[in-house]
Amino acid sequence: MIIHLDLDCYFVSAERTRSPYLKGKPVVVCKGTDRTIFSKEDHKSVMTERTGGFNSLFQHERQFKEFDTSSWKNEFIDEQGRVSGIVIARSYECKPYGIKTGTTLGDALKMCPDLVVVHGDHLFYQLLSGELREFLQTKIPILEQYSIDEFWGDLSGWVEDEDIHSFIATLQTEILEKFDLPMSIGASSAKWIAKLATDYNKPYGITIVPKEEIINFVSPMNIDVFPGIGKALSKRLGSYKIKTLGEVLDSAHMLLSWGRIGQDLIRRINGTDNEQVNAHHDRKSIGISRNFTATMDRNEIKRRVIILSRHLSHTILKLEVNPTTYHFTLKYNGGASSSISTTIDRAFSETLMRNIAVETISKIDTMLHLGIHSISISASNFTSIDHKPKTFSLFDREDDEKSRVLGEQITKLRDKYGVDILRCAIEKG
Numbered sequence: 526m527i528i529h530l531d532l533d534c535y536f537v538s539a540e541r542t543r544s545p546y547l548k549g550k551p552v553v554v555c556k557g558t559d560r561t562i563f564s565k566e567d568h569k570s571v572m573t574e575r576t577g578g579f580n581s582l583f584q585h586e587r588q589f590k591e592f593d594t595s596s597w598k599n600e601f602i603d604e605q606g607r608v609s610g611i612v613i614a615r616s617y618e619c620k621p622y623g624i625k626t627g628t629t630l631g632d633a634l635k636m637c638p639d640l641v642v643v644h645g646d647h648l649f650y651q652l653l654s655g656e657l658r659e660f661l662q663t664k665i666p667i668l669e670q671y672s673i674d675e676f677w678g679d680l681s682g683w684v685e686d687e688d689i690h691s692f693i694a695t696l697q698t699e700i701l702e703k704f705d706l707p708m709s710i711g712a713s714s715a716k717w718i719a720k721l722a723t724d725y726n727k728p729y730g731i732t733i734v735p736k737e738e739i740i741n742f743v744s745p746m747n748i749d750v751f752p753g754i755g756k757a758l759s760k761r762l763g764s765y766k767i768k769t770l771g772e773v774l775d776s777a778h779m780l781l782s783w784g785r786i787g788q789d790l791i792r793r794i795n796g797t798d799n800e801q802v803n804a805h806h807d808r809k810s811i812g813i814s815r816n817f818t819a820t821m822d823r824n825e826i827k828r829r830v831i832i833l834s835r836h837l838s839h840t841i842l843k844l845e846v847n848p849t850t851y852h853f854t855l856k857y858n859g860g861a862s863s864s865i866s867t868t869i870d871r872a873f874s875e876t877l878m879r880n881i882a883v884e885t886i887s888k889i890d891t892m893l894h895l896g897i898h899s900i901s902i903s904a905s906n907f908t909s910i911d912h913k914p915k916t917f918s919l920f921d922r923e924d925d926e927k928s929r930v931l932g933e934q935i936t937k938l939r940d941k942y943g944v945d946i947l948r949c950a951i952e953k954g
Contacts, residue, residue: 526689526712526733527802528678529719530661533707533728535674536614539650540643542705544592551618552641555630557601557610558817562836563829589646597642601630608634609818613645617728657704664696669802677716679802686735693731713739715796720752739796744771753793758786770794808844812852812903813837819858819896826890826897827883828951833902834882835952838875839944841904842936847873848904853885856899863889868906874928875935878904879949 532538536554541547601610610630622637634640654673662668665678684692693710700708707729711722714736721743722732734742748754748762751770767773773780773794780787792798813833820826841848849871854864867885871877882902890897935947 526680526684526686526714527716527719528665528680528689528693528710528712529716529723530676530678530708530710531720531723531727532657532674533709534614534616535654535706536645536650537616537643538706539653540592540646542653543589543649544643546592547616547641547643549618550616550641551622551624551637551639552616552643553612553619553624553628553630553633554614554643554645555597555601555610556613556645557630562815563817563832589649592643594641597644600644601642603818610642653704653706657700657706660700660703664699667802667804669804669806675720677719677802680712689733690731693733697729697731713796715739715793715798716800716802717752717793717798718743718796721746721750724750724752736796740771740774743794744769744774746770748773751794753790758790807907808846809907810903810905811837811840811844811848812901813840814854814899814901816856816899819898821896823890823893826886826900829900830882830886830902831879831949832952833900834879835875835948836944837902837904838873838878838932839936839939841873841878842875842932846907848907850904850906851878851881851885852901852903852905853882853889854899854901855886855890855897856901857892857895857897859895861892861895863891864901865889872928874932876928 537547537552540552540554602608608629608631612624612626612628612630612633614626615624615628615633619633619637619640622633622640624633624636624640628636630642634642650673654670658668658670658676661676661678665680666683667679669677671677680689680692689712693712697708697710700706709723709727709730711719711725711732711734713719713722713734718734718739722734723730726732743751746769748768748770749759754762762773765776765779767776774791777791780791789798793800813836815829815833817829850866850868852864852866854862856862865885865888867881869877869881886900938947
């Protein structure tokens, strides 16, 4: 059988491991403007292992001594008394108040006057997730980390089906005792049904769906609960008056005509997808983005672009990959945005990354009358450092090789002294 493990409201649960005061209270973990990365002062940073598809590998350290109920105000209330910040996780005690992920902190405080606010500490969450993964690897022969708080495990040939419940219950208890982290676990013969089983019984639940019971289990469920059915697919199914997973299966003949997307969906819902638990994933992209108080100062935007490109470059060099496609996005006040992707067949270096970033951001910044509040940069289409595709520019090869060697030396220095040890002059202002 395949099991799916999901930490219950992980960010809140992680904070409770070091601040027991938070237990039993309505708690939100929030994010706001990153005041560290764009600072002109040096800060200690840590490169972490990958903890899932959407998590950054690079984090700045946050000092933690003990929980202070009012410390969040320094982060989320400005000089004019305006509250900023977005809820990125909330405890189950927040549910009666209607607080959800994505709720603004200002609204959340109005919805629940007794709300306890915590500033997110992603480095802590990633490191704790890594410790949990190492523990799970001693218990489960094939383990796949899906995200910072989710895992799949393949128990085939390791635990007999009749012993699955006992194994899961023991594992759940051990995780709670060792890490003080509540975890829900689902099991089935198929990967996505195991995930659905976990979501079905939270928090701290155990749900096992044998192969022969999959159809009866999924049929009454609303289509929106199934992982992989997003807004676009839900809207498409809704246009055919399809509301439940059972109705999806009843309409299999139609969905199969939709091509790969329909075929994959049918197989996942009826548990015949045969998708394997994959212990190793090749990263397909890496990116960095930051939101901040909107500014009209384009020189400051340029400075911030250079800072973000430096951090992203360090990560890319550590991963030892060579991206050839870069994606850039600016977000403006009022909801407008501007983005572009560009492909450049050059050997990667920090200098190349910085030049591409500055030039491209300047090109896409066409709304000079609006303030910018977000910058995103990502890189993809990787080749290995040692691989020399014939598409690499021969004209730039000598300069690229010099930049690569220099980059290796700079990476060693930053590993030892921190990523802020070497910066461009413009970053200091």
